């Protein structure tokens with residue numbers, strides 16, 4: 001057994017260099033805090049576990065170069081099993097997500113933070129953050145910790161949070177014969193609690209599917225069938241698969257994200273949208289809030305100030321997430337209910353229909 005060594009202290013240690021962690025690091029280091037950003041990966045942004053579609057207004061919250069945008073998108077087309085389809089304006093970017101993540105990490109380092117890749121957090125206690133770097137074990141001390149370590153967060157577990165409710169997703173990147181400037185979303189009774197997507201990305205496209213975890217075993221066969229359906233319906237000759245990815249996506253936010261000297265941010269806090277699974281924008285927004293509030297708490301020498309993080313996140317996107325979580329509950333409960341019109345259920349629970357937003361103002365959650 002290798003003894004853990006103690007390392008120097010920081011103001012803030014951020015665990016995870018995804019969009020949430022890099023945004024938090026940037027916001028805190030910019031304000032003069034001594035920040036360490038760690039990630040267990042050897043290459044920031046790789047592998048990509050994302051369909052890479054984000055709303056265009058993300059550029060108000062994150063600064064990234066035009067090289068990160070593979071193409072723009074103007075609308076979303078939602079397809080129902082009866083063959084009908086509905087269009088909604090949805091100005092977005094298809095990102096080069098690995099470059100995007102690297103650029104956000106780069107901004108964080110340029111603001112004065114230190115980064116340590118290949119550093120895996122294994123637990124957080126009163127002693128500090130236990131990490132492993134290969135066979136070496138260390139304890140890192142800090143005034144504040146920000147857990148931005150994704151959906152299976154070690155930090156969330158360390159502060160006593162249960163596992164997050166999730167959906168599971170599988171995705172192929174395929175060769176695209178023709179360009180397309182909209183994204184497609186498909187619903188089918190077999191895609192339980194989720195949907196399939198076709199997101200064009202210049203000369204390739206991301207074709208994927210997300211479902212409730214109980215359907216994980218069926219996911220590969222369903223995605224293969226979906227790809228064959230696209231080959232016919234979109235006349236995609238060839239459409240060869242050039243890469244595969246997948247992962248879990250949180251679909252219910254944690255109520256608590258502030259624990260003494262520790263904050264949870266992005267997927268680690270369940271900040272992804274419970275219906276769409278989109279999480280990059282909220283990760284960036286919550287990261288900025290966490291980093292800014294943490295730097296201010298250090299400056300004031302008052303950890304109680306950290307509670308402002310939870311309050312601000314609640315004000316910015318809390319109601320929208322809570323409303324969406326209610327819709328997910330309705331969706332899952334009624335998916336196989338006899339007598340429920342499946343098209344009506346999707347119209348009430350999918351963001352591409354105006355019925356989704358009905359009742360949002362009158363509801364407590366929205």
Ligand SMILES: Cc1cc2nc3c(=O)[nH]c(=O)nc-3n(C[C@H](O)[C@H](O)[C@H](O)COP(=O)(O)OP(=O)(O)OC[C@H]3O[C@@H](n4cnc5c(N)ncnc54)[C@H](O)[C@@H]3O)c2cc1C
Pocket residue numbers: 015016017018019020021038039040041045049050051052053054119120121122148149150151153154169170171208245246247248249265266267268272277278279280281283
């Ligand atoms: C298949 C799929 C498709 C998706 N499509 C979209 C989409 O089109 N649009 C969208 O907005 N969202 C999408 N999402 C969700 C989106 O990817 C996440 O919401 C987003 O990445 C959250 O950012 P984050 O920084 O919180 O976490 P992550 O991006 O997951 O970053 C967490 C980081 O923490 C590191 N880490 C984890 N554990 C440790 C540890 N113990 N020690 C040190 N480091 C650690 C990881 O290496 C990683 O770099 C998709 C997700 C999946 C799985």
